[in-house]
Amino acid sequence: MEMVKSDDFNDRFIEVSKVSKHFGVTVALNEVSFTVPKGLVCGLVGENGSGKSTLASILAGIQDETSGKIYLDGQKWNPGSVLEAQKNGVAMIVQETGTIENISVAENIFLGQEMLFSKGIFISRKKMFAAAQRILDELEITSFNAESPTSKLDLQDRKLVEIAKAMYWNPKVFIVDETTTALSHIGRELLYALMKKLTSKGTTVLFISHDLEELMEQCDIIHVLRDGDYIGTLEKNQFDTDRMKEMMIGRNLEGDYYHADEEGYGDEVVLRADQITTLEDLLCFNLELHKGEVLGIGGLSDCGMHTLGKALFGAEKVLDGKVTLADGSVIDSTKKAVRHKMAYLSKNRDRESLALNATVKENIVSIAHDINKAFGPLLSFKKESQYAKKQIEDLSIKCASENHLVSTLSGGNKQKIVFGKWIGVDSDILIMDCPTRGVDIGVKAAMYKLIYEMKKSGKSILLISEELPELIGMSDRIIIMKDGAISAEIHRSEGFSEHKLINAML
Numbered sequence: 001m002e003m004v005k006s007d008d009f010n011d012r013f014i015e016v017s018k019v020s021k022h023f024g025v026t027v028a029l030n031e032v033s034f035t036v037p038k039g040l041v042c043g044l045v046g047e048n049g050s051g052k053s054t055l056a057s058i059l060a061g062i063q064d065e066t067s068g069k070i071y072l073d074g075q076k077w078n079p080g081s082v083l084e085a086q087k088n089g090v091a092m093i094v095q096e097t098g099t100i101e102n103i104s105v106a107e108n109i110f111l112g113q114e115m116l117f118s119k120g121i122f123i124s125r126k127k128m129f130a131a132a133q134r135i136l137d138e139l140e141i142t143s144f145n146a147e148s149p150t151s152k153l154d155l156q157d158r159k160l161v162e163i164a165k166a167m168y169w170n171p172k173v174f175i176v177d178e179t180t181t182a183l184s185h186i187g188r189e190l191l192y193a194l195m196k197k198l199t200s201k202g203t204t205v206l207f208i209s210h211d212l213e214e215l216m217e218q219c220d221i222i223h224v225l226r227d228g229d230y231i232g233t234l235e236k237n238q239f240d241t242d243r244m245k246e247m248m249i250g251r252n253l254e255g256d257y258y259h260a261d262e263e264g265y266g267d268e269v270v271l272r273a274d275q276i277t278t279l280e281d282l283l284c285f286n287l288e289l290h291k292g293e294v295l296g297i298g299g300l301s302d303c304g305m306h307t308l309g310k311a312l313f314g315a316e317k318v319l320d321g322k323v324t325l326a327d328g329s330v331i332d333s334t335k336k337a338v339r340h341k342m343a344y345l346s347k348n349r350d351r352e353s354l355a356l357n358a359t360v361k362e363n364i365v366s367i368a369h370d371i372n373k374a375f376g377p378l379l380s381f382k383k384e385s386q387y388a389k390k391q392i393e394d395l396s397i398k399c400a401s402e403n404h405l406v407s408t409l410s411g412g413n414k415q416k417i418v419f420g421k422w423i424g425v426d427s428d429i430l431i432m433d434c435p436t437r438g439v440d441i442g443v444k445a446a447m448y449k450l451i452y453e454m455k456k457s458g459k460s461i462l463l464i465s466e467e468l469p470e471l472i473g474m475s476d477r478i479i480i481m482k483d484g485a486i487s488a489e490i491h492r493s494e495g496f497s498e499h500k501l502i503n504a505m506l
C-alpha cells in the first residue's frame with residue numbers, strides 16, 4: 001500500500017488528488033483535489049452535470065478514475081468493485097434505483113453476501129430475514145419488513161432499503177447521492193438522524209444535494225464543483241446561499257425564484273375527480289382543477305398523492321367514480337389523456353418517463369409526432385432534430401448532442417428531458433409529480449418560470465411535490481393529503497405557512 005506522508009490522517013481522511021474522469025470527449029472531472037476530515041458531514045454541491053455523482057461513484061467502486069489518486073485514511077484507495085468498497089468501509093446510496101425488483105427486501109440487503117447465511121450447500125433464508133429485520137428495526141423502519149417484495153415498495157421505501165443495506169457494512173464513509181428528494185419529510189428526518197449518529201461514531205458522510213438550505217443545515221463543510229472543476233470549500237461559518245450560488249454558477253443568480261403573487265385563476269373546472277377509488281390509496285376522492293390554476297398537492301410519501309397523479313392521467317385503474325374533463329370526456333387511459341392534451345411527468349423518471357437506452361432526441365420527440373410531421377403520417381427528421389435541439393437549449397441539457405444516450409446523462413439532466421418532453425407539446429392540463437427532482441437551482445428557476453408562464457396563458461397545472469417551499473412558492477391553492485383523503489385545503493389568499501402544512505400532513 002502506498003502511504004501519504006502525514007501524521008494527521010483524520011484531517012484528510014479522504015484525500016482526492018488530481019482526479020480526472022473522461023468519457024470520450026466529455027470531461028466529467030478535471031484534476032479535482034480536495035480533502036474531507038474524519039467524522040464530519042461534507043456536502044458536495046454543483047450544477048447538474050458538474051461531476052458530483054462521478055466522483056462519488058469512483059469512491060464507491062462503481063467506476064475507476066481516468067487519472068489521479070484517492071487516499072482513504074492514509075492508504076491508497078482503489079476498490080475493484082462496489083462489493084470491495086463496501087467490505088472496506090465505503091457505502092453509497094445512489095441517485096436512482098439501487099435495488100433489484102423481483103426479490104425480497106432481505107435479499108436486496110444481502111445481495112452477493114448470501115454465503116453469510118449458508119448451511120452446507122443451502123442458504124438459510126430464515127437467518128437472512130432475521131438479520132435484515134434487525135437492521136430495519138434498528139433504523140426504526142416500519143413501513144415494510146424484511147420479507148416484503150421490493151417490487152411492491154415505492155421510491156422512498158426502496159431508498160430506505162438501500163440505506164439499510166449500507167448500514168450492514170458499518171461504513172467508514174457513507175455517501176448519500178441526491179437521495180432526499182426521493183424521501184418525504186419523515187424519510188428525510190430518519191436520514192438526517194442517521195447521519196448525525198454515524199458522524200458521532202466517527203463515520204464520514206459525503207452528502208450530495210441541490211437544496212442549499214438543507215446542505216447548510218446538515219453539513220459541516222461544503223465542497224463546490226463546477227463543470228468538472230473543484231472551485232472551493234466553505235466552512236460552516238462561511239455558509240451563505242449567495243456565495244454558494246456564485247461559486248456553483250460563476251455569476252450572481254438573481255431574480256424571483258417562485259411566482260408568489262395573488263393572480264388567482266378562472267372558475268372553469270377543467271379536470272374533475274369524482275369520488276374516485278383506486279386499488280390502494282384513494283377512497284371516494286374528489287378534486288377540481290381550474291383553468292389557469294396551479295394546484296399544489298402535498299403530503300407524506302404514502303398519503304396517496306402519487307397515485308392521485310396517475311389516476312387523473314389514466315395511468316392507475318379507477319375502480320369506482322370517474323375522472324372527467326370540462327366537456328364530459330372520461331379519462332380512463334393514458335392514450336385518451338394524451339389525446340385530450342394532458343401531460344404527466346412521473347416522479348419515477350427512470351422507470352416510467354424515460355427510455356434509458358434511447359437517445360436524447362428519441363426521448364424528447366417521442367410524444368411530439370403531431371408537431372414534427374412532414375406529409376401525412378410521415379415525420380420530418382429535420383423538424384425532429386430542430387425540435388430536440390430547442391429543448392436541449394431552452395433547458396440547458398448537458399449532452400454532447402441530441403444523439404447522446406440518455407442512460408449516460410447525469411440525474412438532473414435526465415429530469416430536464418422528462419420536463420422538456422412534456423412541456424414542448426403544448427398540453428392544456430399538466431400533472432407534474434416532483435418535476436424539479438434533482439435539478440440544480442438555475443434550472444429550477446427556469447422550470448418555475450415556464451410553469452408560471454403556462455399558468456398565465458391559461459394552462460392548468462397539478463403540482464405534486466414533497467418540497468414545501470416549492471408548493472408554497474408556486475401554488476394558487478394547496479391540498480394536503482393524508483391517508484388517501486384531503487386533510488387541508490388552503491388558498492394563497494389565506495396565507496400558506498410551512499407549519500400549517502406540516503400539521504395537516506402528520
Ligand SMILES: Nc1ncnc2c1ncn2[C@@H]1O[C@H](COP(=O)(O)OP(=O)(O)OP(=O)(O)O)[C@@H](O)[C@H]1O
Binds near residue numbers: 023027051408
Ligand atoms: N457513463 C457515462 N458516459 C458518458 N458520460 C457520462 C457518463 N456518466 C456521466 N457522464 C457525464 O459526466 C458529466 C458529469 O455527470 P455527473 O452525473 O457526475 O454530474 P452530477 O454533478 O452528479 O449531476 P446531477 O446534479 O445532475 O446529478 C455529465 O456531463 C454526464 O453526462
